[in-house]
Amino acid sequence: MTARINLSHISTIVAAAIAVFCFIGFALAQDKPIRVRGEIVAVDGPMMTVKSRDGKDLKIKLADNVSVAGIVPMNIGDIKPNSYIGVSAMPQPDGSQRALHVHIFPEAMRGVAEGFGPWDVRPQSTMTNATVAETVAGVDGQTITVKYKDGEKKIIVPKEAPIVTYVPGSMADLKPGAKIFIVAAIPQADGTFTAARVNVGKDGLTPPM
Known part of the structure; x- marks a missing residue:
């Protein structure tokens, strides 16, 4: 079934998706962010644990105003x-x-x-x-x-x-088992990361980016 975007919520996904693809190069060299592809293992308040596709457990602290975009077929x-x-x-x-x-x-x-x-x-x-x-x-x-x-x-x-394509998402979509893609997870001195935007597959979808 084809997904349709509610245009009244377009601003929600524009901010999230802009971060995903303002890339072509084009890394943000100053903070040396990494891209994270993986599955959410746990969420504890603003702290999200993700099993990355290379098998690492990453601790990612979400910004207070984190943008969440859903990915649908x-x-x-x-x-x-x-x-x-x-x-x-x-x-x-x-x-x-x-x-x-x-x-x-x-x-x-x-x-x-x-x-x-x-x-x-x-x-x-x-x-x-x-x-x-x-x-x-x-x-x-x-x-x-x-x-x-x-x-x-x-x-x-x-x-x-x-x-x-993208649809509006929310913190409720960030739950164990969900597949995510973060284009810019910023390394911290304590070994954790911070993220301002998260893309999450809806209904079990793995973001293909």
Whole structure:
């Protein structure tokens, strides 16, 4: 089922998602934040324990005004010409990109972190934030041409590639068993981290970013 965004709450997710994809590079070098992908093990007040995808237990203190964005599934048909999307992908020998996932930005976020650069969901993976110029259905999924200010990319979106978007979230979504993605967890002197924004998969979904 296609998820729909309540536009009256768009400001809630804009702040959260802007942090997720103001990246293309582009680390925040001063504080050397890390990206955290994993599963919530426990929540004790503002302190969240996360089992990261590499098996580490991380203690993450949430900001008092933490922004929470939910991640929900969408369909290939929701990617239309003029959609503004982000795609993590693997470079192909012919110069195209094979999508690992696609996220569809809300209209209010058009232009956020526009461009192409390295990503770390897999070794050698990339991220492209761009506007869809053309979509063509194929046997193996969809071929999408996207354009950004410095160029364009041809992206193959296979049928198995997750397609997601953002919905408003809350602290109630941050519970044991939920899968999360934090783009900027800031290391602290005591070995913990702080986070101002958390993206959490709804209904068991693992954020594919």
